[in-house]
Amino acid sequence: MMAAMRRLPVVVVLGATGTGKSKLAIELGQKFNGEIISADSMQIYEGLNIITNKVTSAEQLQCQHHLISYVNPFTNTSNTVVNFRDKALPIIERVLAEGRLPIIVGGTNYYIESLLWKFLIDLQVHDEGPDAKKLRMSDSCPVTHNRAASVADESFEEEVTLEDRGEATLLRGNLAQELCRTAASDRAADREGKFKDTDSSELHRQLTVVDPVTARKIHPHNRRKIIRALEVYSQHGVPLSDILKSQHASAGGMEAISGPARYEKTCIFWIQCDQTVLDDRLDARVDTMMQHGLLQELHDFHREYRQKMQGDCDYTLGIFQSIGFKEFHNYLLLPESERDTVKGRQLRDEGLELLKLATRQYAKRQIKWIRNRFLKRPGALPVYGVDSTDVSRWAENVLQPACDILSAILQDENPGVPPLEAGGTVTEHVYxxxxxxxxxxxxxxxxxxxxxxxxxxxxxxxxxxxxxxxxxxxxxxxxxx
Missing domain, CATH: 3.30.160 (Double Stranded RNA Binding Domain)
Structure with missing residues (x-):
């Protein structure tokens, strides 16, 4: 079969946590001569194998894995999706060049998006003209671990009178000078830069002046998105909405959520599961993680972090965004002598229930993200569904259908089953x-x-x-x- 292949696709395995993504990726890798590219924003960090649910060493031996445990959590607390993308793309190209199948799998869906579509914005200032503000649309910008960081859908045009346009232009020019003069000099050390002392409503007012189209799509309390849009404008002197329009033009003029597809040929699987069954499965998985030493792993890392970094944990940065730290925060702060007291056991049990709740909620967010960003995307790539609700029928309901679909795509044939329909409606932005x-x-x-x-x-x-x-x-x- 391999000899008859024409063009190799990029394979993607989507799904909520606990649905069996890694299992399917390994099985496809073994059957179709593939290598796995992990797309998980927490599994990139060294250590903490239990809480991040990394594939085991034995599983990694079954199929070549990439981009797991390559970031030091103590020296790099602000890894970005661009860092990931820039490491992943050369690996994918090499795998394809060697005639092997790249299989992207992971729970961080915007990491996967960064590989499949060209949609990121460069915040670098290039000295290529008198104003030194050239914009490069190659899709490379520093974006933190945050859903708001990826470029959003543009769906409506700015409606203002000529008088409004004239006044807005003057205000925009004045504010641009102010923003550029006071831009943060060290964003890594101070994530909000010069915006930190300004409340969100005022920042939203500023955004309304320089980019009313984007401002109408962002809630005044959504501070991260507001700052993101102001950063784009302060760096380039160009509204984010104008940049997104250019991206749409590069995608053939359609109003896409992001830029054009990166690869000519893809095969995307979404492993689905009944929500009630998945909730029970996730609760059981958390219990298993506890039995395997989750709390000791968190304690050891927490202690080492405080010793090396000499500071409190910031749950918005790096590995601390992983589900588990925040939920067990009060328990982790207890002295060792108090862990087995009534108070300690109570805090441990509370943390366990919070961890289970957070994991279930995270799975629901992943599912919502897949529907909104993969299925509803105009000009979306085809996504094929398989069902892991009944694990006793894994081969029948997951592996075999996936193999049949992938085999057809490898032969440049239409699979015998249709891709999933988008369902629902695309978000319409009206303020x-x-x-x-x-x-x-x-x-x-x-x-x-x-x-x-x-x-x-x-x-x-x-x-x-x-x-x-x-x-x-x-x-x-x-x-x-």
């Missing part, structure tokens, strides 16, 4: 403020419709109408006197 509910802000039509149809809003609207009628009656009585 609304609810004056009835204390000025709550909504940035999508779906959120606005859900809010206006909610019982809470309807009750508030009913109270407001009663107050208005009462005020009108009082006014009428006063006028008749």
């Amino acid at each position: 609304n403020i609810c004056d009835v509910c204390a000025g709550r802000v909504f940035t999508t039509l779906q959120e606005w419709d859900a809010h206006t149809n909610s019982r809470k809003h309807k009750r508030a609207l009913s109270r407001q109408r009663k107050q208005l009628r009462k005020a009108a009656m009082l006014h009428s009585d006063e006028a008749s006197k």
Whole structure:
């Protein structure tokens, strides 16, 4: 079969944590002469094998793995998706050049996106002209571990009058000078730079001046996205919305969530699982992790970190973003002599339940991300579903269907099953403020419709109408006197 292959695809295995992604990737790698590229933002760090659920040494021997445990968590606490992408792409190219199958697998879906689509923005300033602000659209920008970091969908045009445009241009120019003069000199040490002393509402007002299109799509409380957009503008003097329009043009003019596809041929599998079954499976997995020494692993790392770094743990950076640290925070701070006390056991049990809850919630977010960013993407790459709900039927429901689909794609044939349909609707960005509910802000039509149809809003609207009628009656009585 291998001799008859024409063009090798890039294979991707998606799915929520606990669905069996690594198992399928290894099996496909063994059967189709592949190598595995791990796309997990936590498994890149050395150590902490239990909490990050890394494949075992024995599993790594079954199939060549890449990009696991290559970052020192003590010396690099701000690894970016660009760092990952720049390491992964040469590996994929080498694997393809050697006639082997690259298999991308992992739970960090925006890492996978960075490999499949060209969508990242370069925040480097290039001295290529008198203004020294050239923009390179090759897709390389420093983006932190944060969903807000990836470029979002553009779905509507700016609507302002000519007078508004003129005033906005003047304000934009003045603010651009201010932003550029005061840009952070050391973003690694101070992630918010010059924005740290400005509240989110003021930053949102500034963004409304320089980039009203983007501002209308970001909630005033979403500080990370606001700062991200202001950084783009302060670095380039170009609104993020204009950059995204250029990306859409490079993707053939369609309004894509991101830029064009990187590879001509891909095969994407989504391992699905009944949510109730998955929840139980995840709870059981957490119990197994505890039996294998999870708490001792967290204690050892926590102690070593405090000794080497001489500081408190920042749960927004590096390995500490991994589920487990924050949930067991209070327990980890206990002296060793207090761990087996009533208080210690209570904090341990609370941490265990929080860890189970966080893991289940994380799985739901992963599923939502796959639906929104892989299936609903205009011009999306085909995604094929397999079902791991019944693990006793793994070969029948997961492995064999995946092998059949991949075999057909390797032969440049259409698989015997259709890809998954997107389902649902693409997010439509419409900025609304609810004056009835204390000025709550909504940035999508779906959120606005859900809010206006909610019982809470309807009750508030009913109270407001009663107050208005009462005020009108009082006014009428006063006028008749």
